[in-house]
Amino acid sequence: MIYQPPMPLPGEHAASIMYRYFQMTRFTKFETMMKSEYNSKLDSPRRLWQPTFSMLAESFSSKYSLARFIEKYTNITDYSLFLDESVFKDSSVESMLNKLSGFKFHNALNVSQDVSWRYCPMCAREDDEKFGTTYFHVAHQCFYKRVCRKHNVLLEKSDPYHFSLPPSGTESVAASPSDIKTEVVLSSWVDALKEIPQEERKVRALNLIHQKICIFSYDRKNPYHVQRVQYVQNRLAKRFNRSHFMPYFSWGPLASGLYPLNSVVGLIGFLDPAKQFHPMIYLMLIDLFLKQDELDLSMQYSLVSSNVTEPVPQVVSPIEIENLINDNAA
Numbered sequence: 001m002i003y004q005p006p007m008p009l010p011g012e013h014a015a016s017i018m019y020r021y022f023q024m025t026r027f028t029k030f031e032t033m034m035k036s037e038y039n040s041k042l043d044s045p046r047r048l049w050q051p052t053f054s055m056l057a058e059s060f061s062s063k064y065s066l067a068r069f070i071e072k073y074t075n076i077t078d079y080s081l082f083l084d085e086s087v088f089k090d091s092s093v094e095s096m097l098n099k100l101s102g103f104k105f106h107n108a109l110n111v112s113q114d115v116s117w118r119y120c121p122m123c124a125r126e127d128d129e130k131f132g133t134t135y136f137h138v139a140h141q142c143f144y145k146r147v148c149r150k151h152n153v154l155l156e157k158s159d160p161y162h163f164s165l166p167p168s169g170t171e172s173v174a175a176s177p178s179d180i181k182t183e184v185v186l187s188s189w190v191d192a193l194k195e196i197p198q199e200e201r202k203v204r205a206l207n208l209i210h211q212k213i214c215i216f217s218y219d220r221k222n223p224y225h226v227q228r229v230q231y232v233q234n235r236l237a238k239r240f241n242r243s244h245f246m247p248y249f250s251w252g253p254l255a256s257g258l259y260p261l262n263s264v265v266g267l268i269g270f271l272d273p274a275k276q277f278h279p280m281i282y283l284m285l286i287d288l289f290l291k292q293d294e295l296d297l298s299m300q301y302s303l304v305s306s307n308v309t310e311p312v313p314q315v316v317s318p319i320e321i322e323n324l325i326n327d328n329a330a
Helices: 014-025 030-038 051-059 066-073 093-101 121-131 177-194 198-213 223-241 266-270 279-289 321-329
Strands: none
Touching (some): 014 051, 051 066, 051 093, 198 279, 223 266
């Protein structure tokens, strides 16, 4: 347990609180302590839980339950948008958090959003003037956000190799209308998804995409399967390359036949419910293949079972093969 931790500042992330506590009480580097005592490091927000957070949560236990601490001071709820909780089946809360501390999403390194801790230069200056210190905001670590909505400036990345509080002298870059529009679109998708029970979100979204692309199984020996998957991957690549998603990933322009669509099962791999991909990948696929009314809860249905292979009722119209052929010829 941590005694007399610093008072959390408005919207502050647990990692930032721990760093400020460490500054008050230790003389060695924070990174050195994390490595030597916990065999861990704070190199990015996608490390969802840290052993030190447990001690911090215990220190605030008289004021916050563990669930409330997680919601208020970490980004676990952001990253668990599509997380299949069967990964943690029969786990105690402590065991679940320990698993989260080492949890890895497939293809996560390609999501450039959360490679580093992020901050708003204008918030940093205001925080330094008001509180005498800068700090990391929970809201700025949200993987689908690139803009500080308070100031409408782009979020900056901190040093990826050394964890420290944000600098206060960085120049800010104004967000473009396109950047702001993208924030609104992605936030609206997330809001719609949160209306769906968590255990259904991933199953429902993946089944709807399968319905849209009209591919439910894949047989390498079936020429129709091979051709349709290649057509759909070409369509995905073209849509991605013309979309607002380029800054969110480090892939560069996509092309069927090249990584991550470097085989005829590239997209099918993304849609494999048994795998846990980074939630930004799922958001990208949903936005590029579905319309918001196709995820609308006005089309109520319930899953027959929690089995991820269980089909859901047909609720979206598939992309016609003629459209795919024309799209690939364009």
